[in-house]
Amino acid sequence: MKKIAVLPGDGIGPEVMAEAVKVLDAAQKKYGFELAYTWADVGGAGIDNQGKALPEPTVTTCEESDAILFGSVGGPKWEHLPPDEQPERGALLPLRKHFKLHCNLRPAKVFKTLVDACPLRPDIAKDGFDILCVRELTGGIYFGQPKGRHGEGGEETAFDTLVYSRFEIERIARNAFDAAMKRGKKVTSVDKANVLTSMVLWREVVTEVAKEYPEVTLDHIYVDNATMQLVKDPHQFDVLLCGNMFGDIISDECAMLTGSMGLLASASLNAEGFGLYEPAGGSAPDIAGQGVANPIAQILSATMMLRYSLNLGEAADAIEAAIAGVLEAGTHTADIAREASTVVGTAAMGDAIVAEL
Amino acid sequence: MKKIAVLPGDGIGPEVMAEAVKVLDAAQKKYGFELAYTWADVGGAGIDNQGKALPEPTVTTCEESDAILFGSVGGPKWEHLPPDEQPERGALLPLRKHFKLHCNLRPAKVFKTLVDACPLRPDIAKDGFDILCVRELTGGIYFGQPKGRHGEGGEETAFDTLVYSRFEIERIARNAFDAAMKRGKKVTSVDKANVLTSMVLWREVVTEVAKEYPEVTLDHIYVDNATMQLVKDPHQFDVLLCGNMFGDIISDECAMLTGSMGLLASASLNAEGFGLYEPAGGSAPDIAGQGVANPIAQILSATMMLRYSLNLGEAADAIEAAIAGVLEAGTHTADIAREASTVVGTAAMGDAIVAEL
Numbered sequence A, B: 001m002k003k004i005a006v007l008p009g010d011g012i013g014p015e016v017m018a019e020a021v022k023v024l025d026a027a028q029k030k031y032g033f034e035l036a037y038t039w040a041d042v043g044g045a046g047i048d049n050q051g052k053a054l055p056e057p058t059v060t061t062c063e064e065s066d067a068i069l070f071g072s073v074g075g076p077k078w079e080h081l082p083p084d085e086q087p088e089r090g091a092l093l094p095l096r097k098h099f100k101l102h103c104n105l106r107p108a109k110v111f112k113t114l115v116d117a118c119p120l121r122p123d124i125a126k127d128g129f130d131i132l133c134v135r136e137l138t139g140g141i142y143f144g145q146p147k148g149r150h151g152e153g154g155e156e157t158a159f160d161t162l163v164y165s166r167f168e169i170e171r172i173a174r175n176a177f178d179a180a181m182k183r184g185k186k187v188t189s190v191d192k193a194n195v196l197t198s199m200v201l202w203r204e205v206v207t208e209v210a211k212e213y214p215e216v217t218l219d220h221i222y223v224d225n226a227t228m229q230l231v232k233d234p235h236q237f238d239v240l241l242c243g244n245m246f247g248d249i250i251s252d253e254c255a256m257l258t259g260s261m262g263l264l265a266s267a268s269l270n271a272e273g274f275g276l277y278e279p280a281g282g283s284a285p286d287i288a289g290q291g292v293a294n295p296i297a298q299i300l301s302a303t304m305m306l307r308y309s310l311n312l313g314e315a316a317d318a319i320e321a322a323i324a325g326v327l328e329a330g331t332h333t334a335d336i337a338r339e340a341s342t343v344v345g346t347a348a349m350g351d352a353i354v355a356e357l
């Protein structure tokens, strides 16, 4: 019996989470494993119900669980709050820090049947691409100290510190090389070693770690060039290894280049394999409550959870195959609908995936 | 009589610079102004001929000039050098710092006749887009102190400081709003105010400066979302205002999205209107010396120089119109060639523009 902390959050979060749980329930029956869910408030729901984006009881629930299944947080209702207290920053950054979730995995894959949704020209998109972004998530300029603000008038300054240690770089580099070993055996490390001292160390350490993986090819690319090459030819990449800030930027660019954000999941892992699993897209307040949101990213987040934290790879494979089957059959939510689609709502999509499973 | 420091640099730099000077010569005759050129070494040429990427005599030449026309620097020959001494970093960063070139203008415009070169799907590219990136160029994490490296073993750390003062932000924000007043009257400020303390100040100050420009619409966007929105719909942007690091990333993404890097120029200006003008693309060592490089970006850099530093807007307009005419007539270099093109080399492209002028 595994314990799952279920944090649906705001906007479309609760709707798509319901479908993920529906699919997990079906998988439990089929594959004979047992999950116990504890639901908890996070984000705007945390603020509204318990006064803060990450209430203490939610943290306790997560601590007592084997994994966190996260929906999405944020919306116009909470945008007037100071940045620190807003749903996104107030919930995600402390969760990452508290559970030491240093390794963020963001697959950006174009589904074969949805290649025409890719915003790139067909001769560039070809038959789709498949990139895994590996982003360092608990260091760099997000958490580096000191941060501050001082002075007055025109002289007033505000500052942040981008800092990386050899240990932090080694750890995330190994995550990237390990992932590459199971894929295309190619790592492209994104840095700005021509300008930043921290990135000179980054490049050095990544180059050293590469020696432990003689089968994997390592390239280095400057972050500015990376944003260009992704647009010019995304097929050249297999695993993209990035620090926290560059990973934030590059993984979102990759996601949008697939043309189907509603299908992208992510995992944020610590060194022990505990993790937080969440869709790559946002809380989409504009369509919340209408039953039209695409639940697939949330369901794929659940399959990443089965694979990485619960060692249930077989069930994960089966759910992913079911999703591919449903998409190939032309059953699509509105966000990925095309001419020949049968357009369905959130719950019907969940049902279709369960049926296919 | 205006003095121009001509720094051709490496790779295709000298070839395309020759064409820019050819076109400037023709414009002088037609519009009755006089330019005196002083050629000087920079980048790899500086290293090879005078021992460093930015030799002192080159700095003196620039100091004695009214503007700097810069080619491009770098190449495999100098890649083994320490980052500080390499052609790009060793020449560009000190030039920006020394001449206080705080304002980088990077137009990213799709030429009407070359819309099909845009890497985006035709229904997204539509009839092209026209974005101006305004990047702060002498502050932020590029130059912020302290920077350093200390400790040993796994504990060894390296760090950089991202710092902005109110004065720096006000200055570049005014540059962006002034530019927007002459264009679409819309500024989108790119930041990461949800995570970085420096960017909270950035957003505050930009919001204050906006009050001086009641006709201009101001939006704020997080940098991760900006990379996505550019791919999804570049038409939504007019002027993009960025700090140094984010501007490096975003302006390159914009450039590649036009599909014709060989046509993009840039200006780096100081508060007095002195500036350095350079193409957006690199030194392209792979095609250097073959007479096939596209000189248009270099020629457009020269027109920006006429407009911003020499107050010769009429001549600049005429050259730009000549370039548009040549492109419309189907005279193209190899990089922008399509089925019906008459493909020409570097010198023939310069001649065609002179003839059209």
Ligand SMILES: CC(C)[C@H](C(=O)O)[C@@H](O)C(=O)O
Pocket: A088, A089, A092, A093, A248, B194, B195, B224
């Ligand atoms: C909401 C924000 C703090 C967060 C980040 O910048 O890491 C988000 O963009 C993400 O990538 O998960």
Ligand SMILES: CC(C)[C@H](C(=O)O)[C@@H](O)C(=O)O
Pocket: A194, A195, A224, B088, B089, B092, B093, B248
């Ligand atoms: C070469 C490098 C130092 C430079 C920068 O990062 O500013 C370049 O990428 C640019 O944008 O001009």
